[in-house]
Amino acid sequence: MEELKFIPGNKFSKDRNTLPGLSEQETDEIKAALEAGDLSGAAYVVHRSDELFKNTELNIAITGESGAGKSSFLNALRGLGDEDKEAAKTGVVETTKEPMPYRHSKYRNVIFWDLPGIGTPAFQPDTYLEQVTFNRYDFFVVIASERFRANHAKLAQEIHKMGKKFYFVRSKVDLDIYNEKHKKSFNEERTLEQIRNDCIEHLQICERGGEGDGEGQSQELRACVH
Incomplete structure (x- = not known):
C-alpha cells in the first residue's frame, strides 16, 4: 500500500482566507455549502477548479x-x-x-x-x-x-x-x-x-x-x- 504522510492544518481555519488554487469567492461558497451540510454543492464548486485537487x-x-x-x-x-x-x-x-x-x-x-x-x-x-x-x-x-x-x-x-x-x-x-x-x-x-x-x-x-x-x-x- 502507498505510504501516506499526514500534512497538518485545518483547510478551513479562520486565519486562512482562501484555499490553494481558489478565489476567495469560491472558498466562501465551499464553506457555506459545508456549513449547510450540502456536500453536493461543495463538490460542484470543487469540480470547477482542478487546482484544488492538485494542491489541497x-x-x-x-x-x-x-x-x-x-x-x-x-x-x-x-x-x-x-x-x-x-x-x-x-x-x-x-x-x-x-x-x-x-x-x-x-x-x-x-x-x-x-x-x-x-x-x-x-x-x-x-x-x-x-x-x-x-x-x-x-x-x-x-x-x-x-x-x-x-x-x-x-x-x-x-x-x-x-x-x-x-x-x-x-x-x-x-x-x-x-x-x-x-x-x-x-x-x-x-x-x-x-x-x-x-x-x-x-x-x-x-x-x-x-x-x-x-x-x-x-x-x-x-x-x-x-
Whole structure:
C-alpha cells in the first residue's frame, strides 16, 4: 500500500482566507455549502477548479465505537467489498489498532482515516482523543450502531469545540428493523423515524452541552442525521 504522510492544518481555519488554487469567492461558497451540510454543492464548486485537487489534501476521519461498522462503511465509500485486496480490515473482533489511511480511488488528495474504536481496553474515552491525534483531521464521520451512547456524545462535543463539521451515521438499522418486525404494531417507516429522532435529540443535547429545552434544530444537526 502507498505510504501516506499526514500534512497538518485545518483547510478551513479562520486565519486562512482562501484555499490553494481558489478565489476567495469560491472558498466562501465551499464553506457555506459545508456549513449547510450540502456536500453536493461543495463538490460542484470543487469540480470547477482542478487546482484544488492538485494542491489541497483533505483528511476525513471515520470514528465511533468498535464493532459499529466503521471499516465496512469506509469500504463502501471507496466502492470495495470487505474482502477486496485494498479494503480496510473488518471482523467480529477489534481489527483497527491505529489510524489507517486510505486514499479515495478517484480523488487522490482525499484521504479517509479508519480510526480505532473508542471505548475498547486499548482506547479508553479519557485518552482516545490524544491517541488518535483527533484535532488533525479536517472532517469527521461518526458511526453508531444500536443506540446513542456517552462515547458518541464525547466525540460530537469535541468536534463541535474544534469548530469542525461531521456527519452522524446510524449503522445496522436493518438489524433494528428485523428485531422489531415480530411486533403486531410494527411499522417500518415509524421505526425509522423513531431512530432518526433519537439521534437528533441526543445530538441537540450535545450541542447545548447537556442543557436547554431542546427547541429547534440547528443547521449543523440537520447535516449530521441524513
